[in-house]
Amino acid sequence: MVPGSLGRLEAQAAETATAAITSAEQALNVFDLQAVAARTMRPAHYGYLQTGVLDDRTVAANRDGFSRYGLRARRLVDVRTIETSIELFGRKWASPVALAPVSSQRAFHHEAERPSAKAARRRDALQMISTLTNVSFETLMDDRQAPLWFQLYPTNDATNARKLVERADGAGAGAIVLTVDLLAGGMRRETQALLARQDAGDCQQCHDRSAGFAGYLRRKAMFDGLDLTRASALGDPGLTWDFVRRVRSWTKKPVLVKGVMSGPDADQALAFGADGIIVSNHGGRAEESLIGAIDVLPEVVAAVRKRVPVLIDGGFRRGSDVFKALALGANAVCIGRPYIWGLSGYGQAGVEAAMRLIDEELVSTMRQAGVTQANRISADDLIRLAANPDRGPG
Numbered sequence: 001m002v003p004g005s006l007g008r009l010e011a012q013a014a015e016t017a018t019a020a021i022t023s024a025e026q027a028l029n030v031f032d033l034q035a036v037a038a039r040t041m042r043p044a045h046y047g048y049l050q051t052g053v054l055d056d057r058t059v060a061a062n063r064d065g066f067s068r069y070g071l072r073a074r075r076l077v078d079v080r081t082i083e084t085s086i087e088l089f090g091r092k093w094a095s096p097v098a099l100a101p102v103s104s105q106r107a108f109h110h111e112a113e114r115p116s117a118k119a120a121r122r123r124d125a126l127q128m129i130s131t132l133t134n135v136s137f138e139t140l141m142d143d144r145q146a147p148l149w150f151q152l153y154p155t156n157d158a159t160n161a162r163k164l165v166e167r168a169d170g171a172g173a174g175a176i177v178l179t180v181d182l183l184a185g186g187m188r189r190e191t192q193a194l195l196a197r198q199d200a201g202d203c204q205q206c207h208d209r210s211a212g213f214a215g216y217l218r219r220k221a222m223f224d225g226l227d228l229t230r231a232s233a234l235g236d237p238g239l240t241w242d243f244v245r246r247v248r249s250w251t252k253k254p255v256l257v258k259g260v261m262s263g264p265d266a267d268q269a270l271a272f273g274a275d276g277i278i279v280s281n282h283g284g285r286a287e288e289s290l291i292g293a294i295d296v297l298p299e300v301v302a303a304v305r306k307r308v309p310v311l312i313d314g315g316f317r318r319g320s321d322v323f324k325a326l327a328l329g330a331n332a333v334c335i336g337r338p339y340i341w342g343l344s345g346y347g348q349a350g351v352e353a354a355m356r357l358i359d360e361e362l363v364s365t366m367r368q369a370g371v372t373q374a375n376r377i378s379a380d381d382l383i384r385l386a387a388n389p390d391r392g393p394g
């Protein structure tokens with residue numbers, strides 16, 4: 001264990017949680033779902049889910065960021081009716097909480113991404129689908145019965161990237177989300193490697209490494225029929241902002257850039273045609289920056305000046321976290337690991353529970369803050385706190 005690595009400590013806390021729940025409905029919060037995931041998943045898969053890079057300090061920074069803001073509670077406001085809905089690209093969503101793209105969900109549930117799509121349908125939530133799914137985008141569109149957003153990893157082969165976008169677009173994608181934060185051979189995911197060492201199972205059966213990167217892609221549904229002879233990496237280190245313009249030219253759907261962690265980059269993204277920004281450090285899985293996503297939200301919002309929607313993900317576990325992001329100017333928030341914790345333990349019911357718990361907490365936070373509409377939550381509803389390392393997250 002690495003000293004000071006809150007990411008790993010959080011994982012450990014979940015592993016040693018004592019009060020077991022026996023159904024998704026019993027979960028008091030998303031950490032209950034995490035405790036089940038930690039106890040029931042194969043160590044290698046749990047490691048893949050929880051890992052950050054190096055000492056997981058960016059994972060921790062994502063959580064710590066929320067503790068720098070408190071709520072300015074307001075009293076005697078009529079809060080009988082709370083409206084959490086938001087609008088993005090002309091479509092209304094019941095909740096500002098969306099499901100972030102998470103790859104390879106067969107590692108977490110035998111039906112892979114399908115229970116998540118069905119849960120999104122049940123709660124009419126916005127969902128983004130990874131390039132690296134185990135089942136096809138078309139199948140998931142069928143399960144969701146509404147436009148999913150397709151997340152694109154630019155491989156080193158632009159022809160394939162274009163084919164992926166055109167396929168998702170043709171299947172009815174609501175938007176294209178271009179992830180720009182992972183570079184080929186990026187920083188080491190040590191927690192993943194350490195937990196894999198503890199896994200006595202036979203990984204080779206599902207993860208035949210002999211066929212290299214192309215072999216890996218061939219097992220992913222969206223790469224069916226694509227020529228993978230040139231595929232050598234997920235993130236092309238030679239890519240520049242011009243690639244955003246190229247993706248923009250391949251579709252008429254909105255194109256969002258995911259992985260922005262600075263105001264100047266948000267400005268660049270817009271200059272190259274992006275229709276939306278997702279502030280994200282890939283859940284702390286990209287660089288060990290020690291900077292939480294929420295920490296850079298204000299500068300991104302300032303750079304964007306309401307020209308396009310700003311979404312954010314990274315460490316959102318509580319409705320109060322969501323409230324803080326909305327107050328700082330985000331239009332919506334995405335969650336990654338929390339719904340996968342639910343998925344691994346309870347399938348569709350678990351994903352629904354993760355979304356429901358965070359939504360319920362958001363409603364009670366709004367009541368206590370005296371704000372009745374999600375799109376009216378503003379910076380006036382927060383108090384910036386002096387740094388206090390003893391204050392717990394969230």
Ligand SMILES: Cc1cc2nc3c(=O)[nH]c(=O)nc-3n(C[C@H](O)[C@H](O)[C@H](O)COP(=O)(O)O)c2cc1C
Nearest residue numbers: 100101102103130179282283313314315335336337
């Ligand atoms: C297991 C796992 C797989 C992920 N796969 C993808 C992916 O395929 N595409 C992508 O853009 N982001 C991916 N992400 C990042 C998430 O979309 C999101 O940015 C992150 O999980 C948010 O942080 P949180 O997990 O703390 O909520 C993945 C994250 C995890 C944990």
